[in-house]
Amino acid sequence: MGYTNAFLGRPKQPGDDEVVAALGPTAKLWNEFIDWMAKEEGVAGQEWKGICVNKYGWSLRLKQKSRNIVYLGPGEGCFMVSFVLSDKALKAAKEAQLPKTAADALATAPRYPEGNGLRLIVHRAGDLRAIKEIASIKLAN
Numbered sequence: 232m233g234y235t236n237a238f239l240g241r242p243k244q245p246g247d248d249e250v251v252a253a254l255g256p257t258a259k260l261w262n263e264f265i266d267w268m269a270k271e272e273g274v275a276g277q278e279w280k281g282i283c284v285n286k287y288g289w290s291l292r293l294k295q296k297s298r299n300i301v302y303l304g305p306g307e308g309c310f311m312v313s314f315v316l317s318d319k320a321l322k323a324a325k326e327a328q329l330p331k332t333a334a335d336a337l338a339t340a341p342r343y344p345e346g347n348g349l350r351l352i353v354h355r356a357g358d359l360r361a362i363k364e365i366a367s368i369k370l371a372n
Contacts, residue, residue: 234352236288237305244279245289245305255308260353264303264312267363268293272370274300301366309354312362315346320372324349324365333361 237253238245251258269275276294290313291303304311316324325337333351340347351362 234304234306234309234311236290236311237307238281238284239288240285241281241289242284244281250305253305253307254310257309257353257355260356260359261303261305261310264353264359264362265291265293268301268366272300272366274366274370295370300369306352309352312351312353314349314365314369315343316340316349316365316369317346317372320369321347321349323368323372327364327368329361329364330357332358333365 238249245253250261254261265277272295274293274295276292276296278292278294279289280292281289288304291305292299293301293303299315302311302313304313321337321340325334329337336349336351340349342348349365351358351365353359353362
């Protein structure tokens with residue numbers, strides 16, 4: 232199953248009802264992750280960004296003060312979670328006991344000037360464990 236941003240080409244930021252409708256059954260997981268980040272990790276800042284919406288669509292940034300921690304991209308029936316990891320965080324994540332999908336993504340994470348890019352797609356509840364662990368690792372590094 233592939234991923235396409237649900238709000239690709241849309242000029243205006245999506246509303247909560249529109250996000251829930253696009254996500255379908257994964258809306259519960261989207262909200263669970265956002266709530267977990269705020270309550271357990273202290274990452275309560277949120278900011279919608281639509282940079283080059285015709286190419287990438289809209290994403291929700293979860294922030295701690297001015298630091299971007301994670302990017303959430305709503306798709307149709309799924310969502311993408313993206314991280315930019317420092318070398319130290321990438322090393323720690325590779326050493327963690329993560330599911331094969333996450334470990335494979337870490338092994339092939341492209342290097343950018345701002346860090347290592349990691350993208351994972353959430354289709355079911357089991358996908359959240361690795362994402363939560365990587366978010367914790369990023370915050371600790």
